[in-house]
Amino acid sequence: MKKPFSPVLLILFLTILYFDSFSQTNEKAIGNWSGKLDLPTAKLEIIFKITEDESGKLSTKMDVPMQGAKDLPVTETVVTGDSLYLTVAMIMGKYSGMFTTDTIIEGTWKQSGVTFPLTLKKTITITELKRPQTPKRPFPYNEEEVVYVNKKAGIKLAGTLTFPQNGENLPSVILITGSGAQDRDETIFEHRPFLVIADFLTRNGFAVLRVDDRGVGSSEGKLGEATSEDFAGDVLAGFEFLKTRKEINPSKIGLIGHSEGGLIAPMVATKSKDVAFIVLLAGPGIIGQQILYEQEKLINKAAGMTDDQAQQNKKKQEVIFNIILTETDSAKRTDRLQKTFTNGMYFMMTDEQKKAIDSQIKSVDNVWFKFFLQYDPYPTLVKLRCPVLALNGEKDLQVPSKPNLAAIEKALTEGGNPNFKTMELPGLNHLFQTCETGSINEYAQIEETISPTVLEILRDWIANSGLKN
Secondary structure, three states: OOOOOOHHHHHHHHHHHHHHHHHHHHHHHOEEEEEEEEOOOOEEEEEEEEEEOOOOOEEEEEEEHHHOEEEEEEOEEEEEOOEEEEEEHHHOEEEEEEEEEOOEEEEEEEEOOEEEEEEEEEEOOOOOOOOOOOOOOOOOOEEEEEEEEEOOOOEEEEEEEEEOOOOOOEEEEEEEOOOOOOOOOOOEOOEOHHHHHHHHHHHOOOEEEEEOOOOOOOOOOOHHHOOHHHHHHHHHHHHHHHHOOOOEEEEEEEEEEEOHHHHHHHHHHHHOOOOOOEEEEOOOOOOHHHHHHHHHHHHHHHOOOOHHHHHHHHHHHHHHHHHHHHOOOHHHHHHHHHHHHOOOOHHHOOHHHHHHHHHHHHHHOOHHHHHHHHOOOHHHHOOOOOOEEEEEEOOOOOOOHHHHHHHHHHHHHHOOOOOEEEEEEOOEOOOOOEOOOOOHHHOOOOOOOOOHHHHHHHHHHHHHHHOOO
């Protein structure tokens, strides 16, 4: 008599088939997948790198080469049948697609409530950003990780001090980063301009201190609760730290500030008479609110916006700035900003769209932004007595060169500063890269991190003017 088929065997058989199918599906997904979003201003390549661990679990990293983003964590990777689902929580992005062949996935990318078609193609090679100026170890000088304390703020700050081997009585500089959460190299789009500057100056006989912003990297503190004045206190702590180092000449310590760092450096120099010199790289010379109007005008023009559209944008900017500066009730301010940012449509939006708007509001509704809007550099600049070098790129769209350099020169002249120089450098953008338009979209695409001409100007001016006070 024939034995009945065991249900246990049946379950085992089906489980084997299921895992075999699951394994094949995973295998099909593993690899590098590249596609381009067709945006109004450019085609933006997105790359998903899907791997499988020993347990068979899939994980994914995301690159956006044009924006300098690499290895963004993909929080969820799901393969079901012929479908692929990816979630990138940190940028509120989702991809859903279907395998049409083993090497093509047809799908859509959704972010901040907007959906774009995105076809992914399997590829062996992926776009790598070239950064030929980034220094490579081993270095022909000393490199030391340092930690010191801003006693007033009660926080530890961490950075890197580089100095020539066997050096003593060295001239030195502190590098001061621009706005936002910046690491000690001021890393942006895989460019590391502060590392490049530090390497160049150290090879030319200077000690250089570069530091993680408070709340970034190895530094303590909360970035979102600080203003430029607070950051000036962090720089002063670094200044006092350098004065304790046996390698450093305490009378030859200068400051080099980029962007907001160029606003902070004069603050520090007016608080300490021991600052030997300051260099303003794209430093502001006019009030923050006016800088943002000028910035928006130039960026809109570069993007091809009409005069009418640009004027409408400025009107909205004015309303937003007025709310931030005058509305003292937090709940009312948030409500008014939500309505202004969305032209009254906030409560009709999806939760995802609201999150995107709230994120934009958070970037302007804070103590740093309110301080920046109102801060006028003139009263500080006019007090400076140490040597000053102010450099701006002619194609800088973020801190436009002409109005800012003119204001800096006017303040230093009226204050009677005996040793200063201002220079507009042709063909350079806000990062001091050689560029075509100055557009922010170019930053990641340009291989040059910083013009060698700028490095030479820094070295020569500091040696011949900055230290001749």
